[in-house]
Amino acid sequence: MTLQQLFLFQQIVQNDFNISKAAELLNMSQPGLSRQILTLEKELDTSLFVRNKNRLTSLTNVGDVVFQLSKDILNKIESIKRLGEENNFPDKGSLTIATTHTQAKYVLPKIIQQFSIKYPFVKLRILQGTPSDSSKMVANGSADLSIATKPIEKISNLFFLKCYEIPRIIMMPLGHPLNKIKNIDLHHLINHPLITYDFDFISRSKILDVFFNANLNPNIVLNAIDADVIKTYVELGMGIAILPAIAYDQKNDKNLRSRTASHLFEPNLIYLGLRSNDFVSRHSLNFIELFAPDININNIQKEIFQVESI
Amino acid sequence: MTLQQLFLFQQIVQNDFNISKAAELLNMSQPGLSRQILTLEKELDTSLFVRNKNRLTSLTNVGDVVFQLSKDILNKIESIKRLGEENNFPDKGSLTIATTHTQAKYVLPKIIQQFSIKYPFVKLRILQGTPSDSSKMVANGSADLSIATKPIEKISNLFFLKCYEIPRIIMMPLGHPLNKIKNIDLHHLINHPLITYDFDFISRSKILDVFFNANLNPNIVLNAIDADVIKTYVELGMGIAILPAIAYDQKNDKNLRSRTASHLFEPNLIYLGLRSNDFVSRHSLNFIELFAPDININNIQKEIFQVESI
DNA sequence: CACCGTTACGGTATCCGTAAGGATT
DNA sequence: AATCCTTACGGATACCGTAACGGTG
Numbered sequence: 179m180t181l182q183q184l185f186l187f188q189q190i191v192q193n194d195f196n197i198s199k200a201a202e203l204l205n206m207s208q209p210g211l212s213r214q215i216l217t218l219e220k221e222l223d224t225s226l227f228v229r230n231k232n233r234l235t236s237l238t239n240v241g242d243v244v245f246q247l248s249k250d251i252l253n254k255i256e257s258i259k260r261l262g263e264e265n266n267f268p269d270k271g272s273l274t275i276a277t278t279h280t281q282a283k284y285v286l287p288k289i290i291q292q293f294s295i296k297y298p299f300v301k302l303r304i305l306q307g308t309p310s311d312s313s314k315m316v317a318n319g320s321a322d323l324s325i326a327t328k329p330i331e332k333i334s335n336l337f338f339l340k341c342y343e344i345p346r347i348i349m350m351p352l353g354h355p356l357n358k359i360k361n362i363d364l365h366h367l368i369n370h371p372l373i374t375y376d377f378d379f380i381s382r383s384k385i386l387d388v389f390f391n392a393n394l395n396p397n398i399v400l401n402a403i404d405a406d407v408i409k410t411y412v413e414l415g416m417g418i419a420i421l422p423a424i425a426y427d428q429k430n431d432k433n434l435r436s437r438t439a440s441h442l443f444e445p446n447l448i449y450l451g452l453r454s455n456d457f458v459s460r461h462s463l464n465f466i467e468l469f470a471p472d473i474n475i476n477n478i479q480k481e482i483f484q485v486e487s488i
Numbered sequence: 489m490t491l492q493q494l495f496l497f498q499q500i501v502q503n504d505f506n507i508s509k510a511a512e513l514l515n516m517s518q519p520g521l522s523r524q525i526l527t528l529e530k531e532l533d534t535s536l537f538v539r540n541k542n543r544l545t546s547l548t549n550v551g552d553v554v555f556q557l558s559k560d561i562l563n564k565i566e567s568i569k570r571l572g573e574e575n576n577f578p579d580k581g582s583l584t585i586a587t588t589h590t591q592a593k594y595v596l597p598k599i600i601q602q603f604s605i606k607y608p609f610v611k612l613r614i615l616q617g618t619p620s621d622s623s624k625m626v627a628n629g630s631a632d633l634s635i636a637t638k639p640i641e642k643i644s645n646l647f648f649l650k651c652y653e654i655p656r657i658i659m660m661p662l663g664h665p666l667n668k669i670k671n672i673d674l675h676h677l678i679n680h681p682l683i684t685y686d687f688d689f690i691s692r693s694k695i696l697d698v699f700f701n702a703n704l705n706p707n708i709v710l711n712a713i714d715a716d717v718i719k720t721y722v723e724l725g726m727g728i729a730i731l732p733a734i735a736y737d738q739k740n741d742k743n744l745r746s747r748t749a750s751h752l753f754e755p756n757l758i759y760l761g762l763r764s765n766d767f768v769s770r771h772s773l774n775f776i777e778l779f780a781p782d783i784n785i786n787n788i789q790k791e792i793f794q795v796e797s798i
Numbered sequence: 799c800a801c802c803g804t805t806a807c808g809g810t811a812t813c814c815g816t817a818a819g820g821a822t823t
Numbered sequence: 824a825a826t827c828c829t830t831a832c833g834g835a836t837a838c839c840g841t842a843a844c845g846g847t848g
Binding site: 229 | 804
């Protein structure tokens with residue numbers, strides 16, 4: 179079994195099980211490719227592909243597991259290669275950050291700017307999605323790190339570091355009746371329609387749970403995916419929203435009013451997510467250093483490879 | 489970069505950085521081995537070993553990370569090989585279970601017996617340790633699955649399935665004053681010295697937290713590593729203990745008395761632990777089927793490879 | 799006949815062992 | 824002199840491309 183075989187196997191799967199197509203893409207002869215797969219199958223003494231009328235049509239059960247393992251193996255091989263490169267060209271490289279709209283718009287700009295001044299030759303990239311998306315992007319290698327709340331579902335090969343807490347506010351239009359109430363509590367909130375994050379956001383469930391635990395059933399009129407969209411509808415008078423404090427921008431949000439909700443809801447917990455059991459690139463560490471100076475970057479790589487001994 | 493190179497690299501590290509020794513162990517020539525490492529280092533354009541006076545003395549920083557990644561890669565390669573083998577000899581194989589004393593002694597015997605009747609050609613092995621040990625053994629590949637409470641520290645590449653809950657009991661010697669009290673509460677318990685699990689056990693902290701939350705400070709006279717040792721000292725009158733109900737054996741524990749503690753302490757949660765992102769052997773699944781029939785074994789492999797798409 | 803995958807053949811590159819060299823204790 | 828790692832050389836092996844073959848629509 180060779181890495182080359184696993185790589186070629188993977189390529190065929192990703193090219194619709196078409197050996198000829200994959201061979202062309204890889205600039206190699208079709209028989210050469212075919213032979214490598216046959217050799218691999220012979221060594222494992224199992225067919226990896228389901229063959230139908232002289233065509234490959236799908237993966238066998240074994241093939242499927244081998245495919246998953248191969249992906250992981252080849253990702254780690256890439257890590258090793260990058261590790262070598264990075265050691266020789268410490269200035270260059272790239273850094274891909276997966277995050278949410280709120281972080282990308284309200285938190286990251288300053289840091290990103292600082293980073294690109296300090297490390298001008300690093301290619302930066304921001305990928306955006308829900309917290310779950312961000313985690314998955316890190317887990318499958320498309321991003322180096324994520325900055326978001328924890329994802330709703332457990333993603334086991336991620337490693338999270340707590341970065342900071344963002345208190346929550348109640349966002350309402352100017353002139354909204356809640357403006358006049360001094361000590362806002364849940365019973366006041368429940369009288370107004372609520373605009374909230376979409377289902378993929380853990381913030382959503384945390385906020386709703388507070389209502390539910392008080393036996394209150396808020397009237398959710400809209401589920402939206404980002405703070406700006408939510409704000410737009412709040413501005414239109416469709417309802418109020420519970421948002422992270424940073425989403426309120428005093429300059430631009432002239433038609434909105436923000437009031438603290440810290441006494442009602444737990445703050446938003448923002449985590450930095452890294453792939454566990456993998457190499458943490460120098461630039462990931464550099465970024466973390468800027469972004470969360472409290473975190474000791476010297477221990478991160480060790481912690482990422484936790485399992486030792488016994 | 490070849491698997492062979494990574495393997496040889498690993499072998500040298502594990503043989504005190506002595507190429508000659510490793511070569512002998514691997515039945516290959518010493519120059520051959522040396523050359524492979526040099527080729528690898530040349531490809532990565534980085535030295536992996538610190539060389540001192542013509543000797544290899546340790547790993548460089550890069551080498552250390554490559555070592556960690558290699559271990560993981562080679563483990564997964566082994567998984568692929570086992571996968572092939574298993575497909576051809578579904579009856580044979582081995583199954584290594586990492587667990588704690590309590591489970592090994594009070595829960596597993598019946599299941600193990602059933603298993604070995606049903607799958608007589610499978611080599612069974614039980615490794616024993618604290619819950620943390622068990623988790624680590626699974627994580628680093630020395631065991632196939634663990635049966636224990638969750639470990640105290642987070643081990644990120646493990647996948648846990650909840651198996652069952654074990655209610656807790658108060659264990660005391662016959663004739664102990666607590667015998668006579670009808671409704672035992674924390675304030676009764678606090679008057680007696682406590683024998684408890686060692687620090688590595690999450691049960692320990694869960695039990696102590698209950699006391700602490702009630703502002704009570706139990707007098708811990710002994711920390712022990714397994715239920716039988718604890719029982720021995722309880723029998724000697726050194727104190728009482730909070731144990732999982734299964735640890736009380738009516739037949740043999742004639743000098744002990746067990747009373748329910750369910751109203752005071754959360755039950756013990758026993759989890760099955762598997763390595764995430766790895767192949768789950770047929771026999772692991774067979775065992776799980778016997779051990780925790782509620783778990784649908786058909787979904788486990790899929791869940792273990794969670795991360796897909798975006 | 800067009801498409802696709804497998805088998806056959808031969809040149810090239812890689813791997814690995816033996817032999818020799820260089821450095822250190 | 825003994826130990827250890829690296830460089831040099833030559834044969835065996837594995838790899839891969841071209842060519843040919845077999846099955847399918």
